[in-house]
Amino acid sequence: MIEIMPVHYDIAGDLRHYFNSNMKEILLHIEESMRFCEEKKISVGHGKLYWFLKDDQIFFYCNNMLIYHNQIMNAEMQSHPFTEAFMKGGKTLLNENELEQTMIKDALAAYYLIDKEEHENRKSSAMHKKQPFPGTDITREKYQCGSSLFRITAQRRKIQILRNYTQKTAFIFPSERYRMPAHGKVQIFGEENTYPVPDPSKFNAAVSDAKYEYGRGLQNIRALIKALESSEYEKMHRITLYAGWKCQYNAGDSLAASLWIVIDENALVDAENWKIEKLQQYMNLLEQGRYEETLFRGNILQWIEEEKMKKLPYTDSHWTGSVNRCLYIGTACTDEQAEAFLASRTKSRIPERKRLLRPFRDRL
Known part of the structure; x- marks a missing residue:
């Protein structure tokens, strides 16, 4: 079962393209952005994926199943294999290494955008309404639902x-x-x-x-x-x-x-x-x-x-x-x-x- 975070962003758009286009800026601020999201217990949904940071690890879920986690905040980042059930569950054109890189890039771009969003719109209480991240083709819906399933x-x-x-x-x-x-x-x-x-x-x-x-x-x-x-x-x-x-x-x-x-x-x-x-x-x-x-x-x-x-x-x-x-x-x-x-x-x-x-x- 997915571990529910109090604040959640559901994101649509090409996060990988955004990461590749803004890599220097993202990598410059990513550690503070990820720390911010971990402290605020913010999770992210993108397509069928759901992820969050906890205890210096990033956890990825798909269809309520934990598929992958990684010591993302550690300088000596240690890779954890995808669950066997996930890799058997459907055909993919990506191998495990490419899939890992794609997911991590999406995560870094998302956390960077969310950190900016939270700091720039502290007084905003808008929830559940699909809104664009300024200057991108990426949209987000924000949910604040406590820990309810x-x-x-x-x-x-x-x-x-x-x-x-x-x-x-x-x-x-x-x-x-x-x-x-x-x-x-x-x-x-x-x-x-x-x-x-x-x-x-x-x-x-x-x-x-x-x-x-x-x-x-x-x-x-x-x-x-x-x-x-x-x-x-x-x-x-x-x-x-x-x-x-x-x-x-x-x-x-x-x-x-x-x-x-x-x-x-x-x-x-x-x-x-x-x-x-x-x-x-x-x-x-x-x-x-x-x-x-x-x-x-x-x-x-x-x-x-x-x-x-x-x-x-x-x-x-x-x-x-x-x-x-x-x-x-x-x-x-x-x-x-x-x-x-x-x-x-x-x-x-x-x-x-x-x-x-x-x-x-x-x-x-």
């Missing part, structure tokens, strides 16, 4: 989501593609407005015997609700069923239909969101480009069974309460509305599959 802008039915500063996508809710189960207000649940499950010991006791079956989202959420309704917990806390869409920080432009419950309007429980230690280890390796084996559905099934055998309390075996690394967008609904919502999603995918398979029918 997501930044959300909601205007009527349009919700714009910025993930890791690298993916900006607008969604319309409700719409033909992203329908809602009910006509109520569309709610967004994320890290900033969700909190731990209240009375966790009583919650765990209530749901300890709730059955879980992988891939049976509706049955699993029904089992949770039934267990809570059969206990004293529901008399103490408000339990609300929601259906809608789940947005993960590393899931591209796609959203997944999902069900969840909300306790007292701010603690979220997703029956499918297991805390699987082996899956977390795999994802950490994947983000560093160090994975060796392909992950299959059978691996997850096996890991879930291993977690179930531990018989941990529900709040220890699942991500509950505070949302972790994702967003939930949906409306409160009844059980019947949730079932109809999932059924409509299944039906809507069938024509799409047929359309995609049409060119290959003669070959099947």
Whole structure:
């Protein structure tokens, strides 16, 4: 996962050409510029790349994966190889040395421009508006979002989501593609407005015997609700069923239909969101480009069974309460509305599959 910096510049334009045209000026001031950006914790996005300085090192990410880092501030600059996964991920006309030089030149030009920008426009509070660097064909958008994985802008039915500063996508809710189960207000649940499950010991006791079956989202959420309704917990806390869409920080432009419950309007429980230690280890390796084996559905099934055998309390075996690394967008609904919502999603995918398979029918 990308480490988020408090201030971020998204840059468009030919930084390498700018570097080559202004090399003497850049190299004369680059050390102070890079120190300035490191102290201010400023990151940069250019195309698919995202980079920042930390502890005298420069870190480059691509598609949420650390691909390269370098002791850039050290006089004896030591090169670190690109991750194997990144080099295998796509064809490139550049070898590793040329790719390294291109990225470093872009970084030096960007930090030099940003240092000038920050010093010349200290009083400017303009954010998110694409603006040119004077005297260049390079433009930038500035973001100041703290350390959140997501930044959300909601205007009527349009919700714009910025993930890791690298993916900006607008969604319309409700719409033909992203329908809602009910006509109520569309709610967004994320890290900033969700909190731990209240009375966790009583919650765990209530749901300890709730059955879980992988891939049976509706049955699993029904089992949770039934267990809570059969206990004293529901008399103490408000339990609300929601259906809608789940947005993960590393899931591209796609959203997944999902069900969840909300306790007292701010603690979220997703029956499918297991805390699987082996899956977390795999994802950490994947983000560093160090994975060796392909992950299959059978691996997850096996890991879930291993977690179930531990018989941990529900709040220890699942991500509950505070949302972790994702967003939930949906409306409160009844059980019947949730079932109809999932059924409509299944039906809507069938024509799409047929359309995609049409060119290959003669070959099947």
